[in-house]
Amino acid sequence: MxxxxxxxxxxxxxxxxxxxxxxxxxxxxxxxxxxxxxxxxxxxxxxxxxxxxxxxxxxxxxxxxxxxxxxxxxxxxxxxxxxxxxxxxxxxxxxxxxxxxxxxxxxxxxxxxxxxxxxxxxxxxxxxxxxxxxxxxxxxxxxxxxxxxxxxxxxxxxxxxxxxxxxxxxxxxxxxxxxxxxxxxxxxxxxxxxxxxxxxxxxxxxVVHAPAAPDPEWAVPAVEADDRRLAALVTRSLADLGGLRMSADFAPDETFLAAGAPWFFTLFGRDSIWAARLLLPLGTDLARGTLRTLAARQGTKDDPATAEQPGKILHEVRSQELKGEGGMSLPPLYYGTVDATSLWVCLLHDAWRWGMARDDVEALLPALDKALTWMRDHGDADGDGFLDYADATGHGLSNQGWKDSGDSIQWKDGRLAEGPIALSEVQAYAHEAALGGADLLDALGRPGSQEWRDWAAALKARFRQKFWLHDDDGPYVAIALDRHGAAVDSVASNMGHLLGTGILDPDEERAVARRLVSDDMSSGYGLRTLSTTSQGYWPLGYHRGTVWTHDTAIAVVGLAKAGLGAEAGVLARGLLEAAPHFAYQLPELYGGNAVGDGPGPLPYPAACHPQAWSAASAVAILTAALGLDPQPDGGLAATPPTPSAIGALRVDGLRVGGRSFRVQASPEGAAEVTASA
Incomplete structure (x- = not known):
């Protein structure tokens, strides 16, 4: 040829x-x-x-x-x-x-x-x-x-x-x-x-089609900020998200967000969950639809051909078999994801905190029990105490976290890690899910919460023993453990997903924050997926040097939740710096070249746009900049991190349950929260 x-x-x-x-x-x-x-x-x-x-x-x-x-x-x-x-x-x-x-x-x-x-x-x-x-x-x-x-x-x-x-x-x-x-x-x-x-x-x-309801499931807030790029980004992003609304034929009355156009214009467990989760400050209806849609196809049996297992949340739905490079062949309903199940639990917990109706939460408790049980009974294939993955078919996804390309999990010297692979962020999601599930069980009067708190504590202890590494720049979290239990030593963005999950203590969060904003990781346009010090780094490498919008946004929210305002501001400003170069439609990913190295961030030529979790990242910046925290009484607290990344900020139209709020924050971090009439 x-x-x-x-x-x-x-x-x-x-x-x-x-x-x-x-x-x-x-x-x-x-x-x-x-x-x-x-x-x-x-x-x-x-x-x-x-x-x-x-x-x-x-x-x-x-x-x-x-x-x-x-x-x-x-x-x-x-x-x-x-x-x-x-x-x-x-x-x-x-x-x-x-x-x-x-x-x-x-x-x-x-x-x-x-x-x-x-x-x-x-x-x-x-x-x-x-x-x-x-x-x-x-x-x-x-x-x-x-x-x-x-x-x-x-x-x-x-x-x-x-x-x-x-x-x-x-x-x-x-x-x-x-x-x-x-x-x-x-x-x-x-x-x-x-x-x-x-x-x-x-x-x-x-299998998927447009939802019947013409209007989106979220409020559209009014945003005023000293940094005018933020309002422009929110406006464009929410408009783009409106075009990604879909329903599935097995849950026709529910709405979720397709992962992205053009290649992923369908239901993806991980992507649809993250997009709904980042949008929670604007309402819980999308989260409810996403949770119900995925619960309708929650795994019920062991099927190696589809990677289905009891309680597992699916990876993707298509109308026919998907064939790709290297002999990849995925069935129309495919469960090859290690993180969607834990993330489903996290979304349910967070939607409950943001005011999803008690009846709606209770109706999903059977699916919650199955998802938690999957983490304990099926998530750890090799018995080492960590959730891991390995493709059993030879033609499925070789990597089954969000970095799912074949070369995404590699050592500093460029060697690929051998599976089964236990990703660092997957352990954090599972830890957060176990604690969130325990809170839900307690709040709704169900037994079993202490089992999951104990399970989370044991996972946290094992994680601290196995995942931490040191180099000349200090401590950091390994991207993964390989089949031998060795910590894969690449410095990668995955550790940003650990922030705010409870798997790190405050000192550990500060250590992670320092690494995320270092020059080898922060390009000035966002967070690189892989450090420039790695042999495999390439600014246009799909998961080995590019900036992924949602990846950066998740780190921003986690940093703000941890009280690390300066570091959150560095990464948030990076996204705002990148946004005008893409007409405020932040794509799936873009180049990891630094500010000043060219006229702007290099476009990744095959990046989807719009992409659901990329567009939802605009709301994540609002969440982080205001320090939003829904309260058990249905109120809303705001503790903006300092120093402010964007100056003064006013947002009208945030929602907790059926209540609407206006939050105004000063550049110095003072916040005023007002419930709208």
Whole structure:
């Protein structure tokens, strides 16, 4: 196989996306959907259109401005010099307005002019479909257009799993081998623009679909801050999250957040849990939907083929088998995750603290019992006292924590760790879950809490003995233990997830904080996944040097909870420094290059955007900056860490249960909390 024929994953850092789950459109910055790479209209996990290119009199419009105009909308403006009047000024304009809704994409094409005489031309839209699965597109494999069928006012494509109908009122429709051309002969006069339109409706057999409720499950707060980047980040992030709302066919009345577009546009246990958890200060409805959806497919049996075990929370849901590089093959319902079960318990506990109704919490207690039991009876495969993982099939995920790439767990010298692997943050999640579960059992009058407190205490003691290391820069927590029980010595961001979980004492938290904000870990745009001192470090290495938005945000919240305001501020400011470089849509991950090393953070070319836990990180910054803490009486306490990372801050619309609050914090750390009427 030559270099020219090797399939390559398409890049997407410079593409525009417009979405309303489970539909999405990926196009070039000028709005054109070209027949290449990721470009296309997608519904669920099928590319329903692989091309939608506009021409006027055979010429491509010349874009002058383009971008999103609101949730699910996009507009591109282009000049039409092929039919323009004389002179240097552009006097004929095409405005392409796109609207995305679940299962439907519509476009209005408006031609206007400022010429002395009317202008005329033939406007065409060439559309094509390959009915290709998203995963095929991701692998960069070649695809072939499917021949369309003519309808009364458009064309249609269909196969066993998808039905796609394009309508174009008033258009002349010509079918060719590569698709169809929709054509209108237009004349626009000064002051009298002319508009035509077309749309595509799609139906795809899928496990996940759009939720029925049109409004999001969270409050949208009003944010005022001395650092104006924060309000802009929150606004953009919450709008993006609205487009990721989904439901599953096995829990159709519940809503969760899809992990991210385009590759992970479905339910992921870990990702959906973290996104809901970070959004808790805006309401508990999303957390309730996420918890219920995942409980509906909680494991009931031992099945090595799917990695299912009794009580285990799933990793991901797809409509068909997922095939990837290196022989990877995952079943449609896959449980290969070591952390989602503990994180499910943590979300339930935190949602209860943030005011989720007692009846809703009680209804989930059977799932809580099963999840806790999984941690004790199934989470430790090799019997060493730590939760670990190892793929038993040979074609599942080799790494099953959030850093799930094949080379993510490695020694300082670049050697890969051998499994079973016990990750440091997984022990912290389990410790926090056991204590949180015990609190829930006590609060709801159920027995068994002391067992879980004792279990957590024993885990904490074992952790302190095995996971701590020292180097020339001082103490730090190993990323993992390998199959031999040896502490893998890379300095990595995983230790940031330990903060605030209770598995560290205050001195240990301070030691971790020092390492997180050191120059080898903090890029100035956030927290690197791997220290620059490691042999395997690379600023664009997926889990070995890049900055992951949510990873940094989790560390920020933990640092603030630990009272380490200065260190929390360093990392929070890093995210705010990065945000404008991505038009305030912080992607899944980006380069670990330092501030000053180039014009900004390097885009990771295949990073998903929007990504649920990345967008939810904007609310995590609010939580940390205000030191938010829900109270047992339904109130809200605020203890902002000092020094302040963003100056004065006022947030109106925070929620605890059914109550709304306004919190105002001064740069010096004084806070005033007011319950809204």
């Amino acid at each position: 030559t270099a020219e024929t090797v399939p390559l994953q398409p890049l997407l850092h410079d593409l525009q996306v417009t979405l309303r789950a489970p539909s999405q459109v990926w196009c070039s910055p000028d709005g054109q959907v070209h027949p290449r790479g990721l470009h296309g209209v997608y519904h669920a996990d099928v590319r329903v259109l692989s091309e939608a290119v506009v021409r006027v009199d055979g010429a491509l419009p010349e874009a002058v401005a383009a971008g999103g105009t609101g949730p699910g909308t996009f507009e591109a403006s282009a000049v039409l010099r092929s039919i323009d009047g004389p002179g240097a000024d552009p006097t004929t304009l095409l405005r392409r307005r796109r609207t995305v809704a679940p299962g439907q994409v519509s476009e209005e094409l408006e031609v206007s002019c400022g010429t002395e005489a009317p202008v005329s031309g033939r406007l065409t839209v060439h559309v094509a479909s390959d009915l290709t699965r998203t995963e095929t597109v991701k692998q960069g494999l070649p695809t072939t257009p499917v021949a369309p069928q003519a309808t009364g006012d458009g064309v249609r494509w269909s196969d066993d799993g998808a039905d796609v109908v394009v309508t174009a009122p008033g258009a002349q429709v010509t079918i060719d081998d590569a698709g169809a051309t929709l054509a209108w002969d237009l004349q626009a006069a000064p002051g009298s623009p002319v508009t035509v339109g077309w749309s595509v409706r799609s139906q795809v057999a899928a």
